[in-house]
Amino acid sequence: MKFSVKTAGWALMGAAYLMAAFTVARRTAESVRTDRVTIRFSQWQLEGTVRQAFDAIIARYEQLNPKVHVVHLPVPDTVYLPWIQTQMVGGTGPDIAEYVWIWPDIARRFQPLDEDIAQPNPYNRGTPLEGVPWRDTNVDGMSNDDSYIKSLSHYYGITVTSHVSRIVYNRELLRQITGSDQPPRTYREFVALCAKIQAYARVTNRQLVPLGSSQDTYPFMTYAIMGTMGTRLTQRLDYRHRLQIYQNQLSAQYLQGDWSFESPEMTAGLRLLADLGAVSTPGFVQRRRHTALTDFVAERTAMVVMPSWEASSLPVICSFAIGAFSFPYPREDDPVYGHLVQGPFGEGPRTSVMGLYVNRQTRHRAEAIDFLQFMTSVEGSRIFTEVSNWQPATVGVKPSGFAAQFSQETEGYAWGASYIGITIDAEQFLRTRFSTLWGAGGGVAAFQAEAKAGLGLRIRDDLRREGHAAVRNVQREDGIAVAGYFAAAPAQRPDRLPLVTLSNEIKVYQFNRVLAAPAPSQP
Amino acid sequence: MRMLPTVLLGLLAAGSLAGGELTAGWQALAGYRADEALKIFAAGARAPDPAVAREARLGQAVALLAKQPVTAGQVDEARRVCTALADGGPDDPALAARFLLGRIAQHHQERPDPAEAARQFRRLIAAAEASTWAQSALSRLALLQLYALDLARPPAERLAATEKLLAQAHVPAVAGELHVALAEAIFFYRLPGAQALPHLLAAERLGGTDRVGRADVLVQIAELSRLAGNRAQAAKYYRQFLQENPRDSANYTARRRLADMEAPPAAAPGGR
Numbered sequence: 001m002k003f004s005v006k007t008a009g010w011a012l013m014g015a016a017y018l019m020a021a022f023t024v025a026r027r028t029a030e031s032v033r034t035d036r037v038t039i040r041f042s043q044w045q046l047e048g049t050v051r052q053a054f055d056a057i058i059a060r061y062e063q064l065n066p067k068v069h070v071v072h073l074p075v076p077d078t079v080y081l082p083w084i085q086t087q088m089v090g091g092t093g094p095d096i097a098e099y100v101w102i103w104p105d106i107a108r109r110f111q112p113l114d115e116d117i118a119q120p121n122p123y124n125r126g127t128p129l130e131g132v133p134w135r136d137t138n139v140d141g142m143s144n145d146d147s148y149i150k151s152l153s154h155y156y157g158i159t160v161t162s163h164v165s166r167i168v169y170n171r172e173l174l175r176q177i178t179g180s181d182q183p184p185r186t187y188r189e190f191v192a193l194c195a196k197i198q199a200y201a202r203v204t205n206r207q208l209v210p211l212g213s214s215q216d217t218y219p220f221m222t223y224a225i226m227g228t229m230g231t232r233l234t235q236r237l238d239y240r241h242r243l244q245i246y247q248n249q250l251s252a253q254y255l256q257g258d259w260s261f262e263s264p265e266m267t268a269g270l271r272l273l274a275d276l277g278a279v280s281t282p283g284f285v286q287r288r289r290h291t292a293l294t295d296f297v298a299e300r301t302a303m304v305v306m307p308s309w310e311a312s313s314l315p316v317i318c319s320f321a322i323g324a325f326s327f328p329y330p331r332e333d334d335p336v337y338g339h340l341v342q343g344p345f346g347e348g349p350r351t352s353v354m355g356l357y358v359n360r361q362t363r364h365r366a367e368a369i370d371f372l373q374f375m376t377s378v379e380g381s382r383i384f385t386e387v388s389n390w391q392p393a394t395v396g397v398k399p400s401g402f403a404a405q406f407s408q409e410t411e412g413y414a415w416g417a418s419y420i421g422i423t424i425d426a427e428q429f430l431r432t433r434f435s436t437l438w439g440a441g442g443g444v445a446a447f448q449a450e451a452k453a454g455l456g457l458r459i460r461d462d463l464r465r466e467g468h469a470a471v472r473n474v475q476r477e478d479g480i481a482v483a484g485y486f487a488a489a490p491a492q493r494p495d496r497l498p499l500v501t502l503s504n505e506i507k508v509y510q511f512n513r514v515l516a517a518p519a520p521s522q523p
Numbered sequence: 524m525r526m527l528p529t530v531l532l533g534l535l536a537a538g539s540l541a542g543g544e545l546t547a548g549w550q551a552l553a554g555y556r557a558d559e560a561l562k563i564f565a566a567g568a569r570a571p572d573p574a575v576a577r578e579a580r581l582g583q584a585v586a587l588l589a590k591q592p593v594t595a596g597q598v599d600e601a602r603r604v605c606t607a608l609a610d611g612g613p614d615d616p617a618l619a620a621r622f623l624l625g626r627i628a629q630h631h632q633e634r635p636d637p638a639e640a641a642r643q644f645r646r647l648i649a650a651a652e653a654s655t656w657a658q659s660a661l662s663r664l665a666l667l668q669l670y671a672l673d674l675a676r677p678p679a680e681r682l683a684a685t686e687k688l689l690a691q692a693h694v695p696a697v698a699g700e701l702h703v704a705l706a707e708a709i710f711f712y713r714l715p716g717a718q719a720l721p722h723l724l725a726a727e728r729l730g731g732t733d734r735v736g737r738a739d740v741l742v743q744i745a746e747l748s749r750l751a752g753n754r755a756q757a758a759k760y761y762r763q764f765l766q767e768n769p770r771d772s773a774n775y776t777a778r779r780r781l782a783d784m785e786a787p788p789a790a791a792p793g794g795r
Contacts, residue, residue, distance in 0.1 A: 108555045141770040143735070153733050240710045241746035242739055243773035346775050360554075414772050474630045479589040482619060483552035483560075485655065486545070486578065495694045497622075497659040502700050503707075503736055505663070508630075509670035510711055 035067065039364050039371060040094035042073035042087075044080040045354065048312035053388035060383060061374045068367050088359070095362040096372065099157065099355055101145045107476065110357040112154035116369050117142060123377030128396055134373065139352055139393050146355025151473050153501045157355025158372045160384060162391045164347055164408050165220035166324040167211070168296070168311055169303040173320070177302070183325035187337075190328050194279040197302050210279040212301035216289035218280075219431065221305055221327060222273060223418035228329040228345045229269035229337065233259060234415040244416045248466055248507075251423045251459045252514045259419075261451040265340050266419060270437060270444045272330070272337065277438035285435055308406035312389035315402055324405040346412025352393035423462030429454055460515060467511040474500045474508070545575065548582050557590040574614070580604055581616040584623060588631055595633055602627050613651070621647040622656040629663065637671035640664075653693050661688050662700045669708040678712035699731025703740065720747045727760075738768045742777065749780060758784040 043054065051074050058070045073094055075083050081103065087093040088109045099110065117135040124130050124137060135142045138159060142148060146157035171181040174193075177200045184190040194210040201208035213221070227234075234245055237253055253259060261270065281287065281295060289310070296304035297317055306314070306324070314322055329345050330337035356375075358368050374380045381394035389402045399407055421427050430451065437447040481497040488494070499505075548563035564586055567579030584604040587597040605627070608620035625643035628636040644660040644667075651657050668685045669678075682705060692698035703726045706719035723744045726732065732740060745760035761781035765774060 139770065141768070143768075143770060148735065150735060239713060239716075240707075240739075241716060241743045241750075243742050243746065243776045351772075411775060413776055415776075416772055471630050475588065475593070478623075478626050478630070479557075479585050480553055480555075481659075482581075482585050482623070483549040485619070486582070487549035487553055493655065495655055495658060496697050497655060499659060499663075501733055501736065502662055502666075502704060503739075505666060506670075506704065506707055509666050513670055513711070 036069050037067060037364050037367050038069045038071060039096065039362075039367050040071045040073055041096040041356070041371070042075055042080075042084060042094040043098035043354070043356070044075050044077040045098075045309070046074055046076060047309050048316070048389060050312075050388045050390060053384045053386075053390070056383050056387050057375050057380050060379070061371055064374070065370070068371065070371055091361060093359050093361070095359050095364055095368040096356050097359065099146075099357045101149055101157065101355065106149055106156060106357070107152055109360055110156055111360045111362075111365070112152075112156055113158070113358065113369070114155050117155050117158075121373045121377055123374045123379065127378040129378060129394075132395075134376070137376065137395050139395055142352075144351045144353065144355075146353060151470070151500070151504055152477070153504075157357050158376055159352035160354050160356065160376060160381070160393050161388075162352045162393055162408060163308045164406055165217070165224075165305060165307045166311070166406055167303050167327055168306040168314065168322055168324045170296070170299060170318075171321040171323050173299060173302050181321075181323065183323060184328050187328050187330040187334055191275070198279070207300055209281050209295070209301045210303060211276070211281070212292040212295045212304035213280040213284040214287045214289045214292040214305075215285055217292060217305040217307065218284060218434075219420070220307060221276065222434070223421045224327065224347075225272055225276070225329065226266070226269040226419040227415070227417055228343070229272060229341060230265045230417060230419055231342045231345070231413055231415060232340060233263055233265040234417045235342075237417075238415075244414075246416070247418070247422045248463065248511075250417050250419065251426060251462060252511065254422075255456060255459055255463070255514050255519065256517070257519075261419075261448045261455075267444060267448070268337050268340050269419070270447055274437055274444055285438055308403070309390065311406060312402065315389070326409060342413060344412035345409075346414040347409045351408075423459060423466065425458040425462050426455060429458040456519060463511045463515055467508050467515075470504055470508045470511075474505055545578055545582060548579070548586075552582070552586060552589060555589075557586045561586040561590060577608060577611070577614065577616045581608055581619055581623075584608070584620065588623075588627070593631075598627060598632050601631075618647065618651055618654050618656040621650070622660055625660055625663070629667065635671075637667045641667045641672060648691055652691055658692065658694045658697045661692055661697055662704055664688065665701055665704045669704065678708065679714060682708055682712075682714070695729040696731035699726045699729030702726035702729065703732060703736065706743070716747050717751055720744065720751065723747070738764065738771055741767065742773055745777070745780070749784060754784045754788070 041054075045051075051072070054072050054074075058072055061070060062068065071094075080098075084093065084097055084099065085104075088097075088105070093109070097110075099106065118133050120131050121129065121134045121137055124132065129137045135155070138147070139162065140147075140159075142155055142159070144157075144159055146159055147155055149156050167183075169183060174183075175181040178193065178196055184193050197208065197210040200206070237250070237258055238245055240249070250259075260266065277284075281292065281301060284292070292301070292304055293310070295301045297319075299320070311324065329343065330341055331343045332338045332341060334341070356372060358365065358372070362368055375384070376394055378394060378397055381392040381397040384390065385392040385397065385400045385403055389400050391399050391403050391406060391408075398404070420430050422430075433447060433450040433454075436442040436450050437444065477500040481499050485493055485497060545563070545567050548560045548567065551557075551560035551563065560582060564579045564582035568576050568583060570576045570579060581604075584601040587593075587601040587604075590597065602624065605620035605623045609617050609624060611617060621643055625640045625647065628643060629640035641664055644664040647654075647660050648657045648664070665685050665688055668688075669681055673681060673684075685701075685705060685708075689698060689701055692701055702722040706722040706726065709719040709722070710716065723740050727737075727740050727744060741760050741764035745757050745764060748754075748757035748760060758781055761777050761784065764771070765777055765781065768774070771777075
């Protein structure tokens, strides 16, 4: 029998087709099982071993619940938002999705969990959290922005972790330079340490800078420093007597002339930042986070500003022992700044993040809730921290050994005002002007002049936009409230409509009044 | 479940829809499915029972305010439907329509008309003060009076005028909400904080705030009591706040202040 080349080609193509068809058919057959429910869960945290942590939680959950299969969809953060929005709009969204409270359409795409979180988490049976409402098993009582959506007055997101930033340091290098691997305890000790590192670099002719930083990480220090330096100012600005200040309130008060970057506390904060810039990697405002990380790993910096979610990768890539400490903010006994501050400084209560939301259209609500309950139970949370090295968000669960260095400081004043991370455009504006503080020929006065010239305009735009968003919220909830009234049986109709909360509607009017008033002279 | 609207539309076409079936339209609206709701209500508006038809027309108006993208034409049409309903009888749809006319002028039309919104709310309150609709309108009318009307008058006068609305609040939560609105206005206009204290105490007693709003009220009472030198009352509310909000960001400060309030007066540091 004789085969032509053409026949052999057709035969090869046919074999390839059959093999592909078999593979596809086999995979389909594998994924479709009628004896169990499949739920899908998407998230974008691809750092370190976080994916493995979720996989470990899923494996244990499926062992306990063989009739539920959880598909984990890790999606890179660079494409996550357009991806999830497309999925949700197209009706193919996962049953559980990581989402952020500030992203659009939460009310349309996800469902409130108010009744679920008021019930105990069944997976906490036999633990100290047995019988405790699910909400109160979370370290912040689900009062964080992702869980309790203030504009909607409902609980939506279940949060699983928390984060802080720290200064991570090279223990061995520190010992080599100072004779001790203990981190500085006061601001003056920090200043002295930086001077020693600089002197060591000069004497040894080594390319070494005290502090590694980048455009991605400097805000963590900047916001906290301005916030702590502004504690006394913030107390004066708290005209609502709430012992905390919302960022949009701070922005409105800027327009009302209650504070400026020339206020004594802000001037002091800017001076401190200028000093910090002088011991940081040159050009850090333009550099990305991976360059700061590379410098630290290559021992070109002795310390590096590091958020806890990235730090979890360090034990894997550093060839030396590392430690971590909170920036030692100046306290009342500091000879220069002491008269302006009031400590101790806290980082607020532990505020959890990484909100997981339940799809409004899911056909497997019960299974989705059940999986979230396991994930945030004592057992699930323990698996999470041990494998990921991230902070747990469940009360009483101890962070893993490494994560413990990044535990939030809760004992101290926490007013919630950063003065930089105010409203959206205003924050971006201030960040672009930091080059005038740290750049050649710049300084505190140059930054203050820039802020004075342009900040008010940005805040006005922000408040106008926030006001419009609040009105859209009111509009949407009006219809829902009226519909809810008529959908209820006559005997069960409410004696007042569940409109958008009054505090949200007040915002519309107060912003309008602030925007309508003539600009006062800044203090 | 997706078949339900189709079945209902069929029933509507056959003229056999009873009022209860409009519930599906309201449920669609509550589920952010305004298009679906509009179809159900449009069919219901042709129902032979006048009560069903009126409720359906109200549903149409609400759906028009929700159907994306909301156009000026839709808002105008919703206003027209609501005006006809509000002027057409004393039933629930009429009161709801009057309420919506106020809300349309307040927030839905392109250029808000606070005077018209207040006029509609006042008419509603005068006509059926105890109704859900009038009670819901009270706090919204208060906002108009506090921040958008008679701006030439000093804030203290506007506050005094708004306090009179309290007499018309029959639902405790509505009265509580009004007290919060008044306290917030006192703070916003930087009037003496002590004036807000009675309002906050009343709001705490009457309710009407959600969990977050209640936390605000408890701290504010504690702080204003401390500043007024009422140590026992301040301590009581710091304690209450801490008990109800074990994880609030103000906890550390509240605990410190509580300790000051519980210490013998001579040992306590001065307040700010």
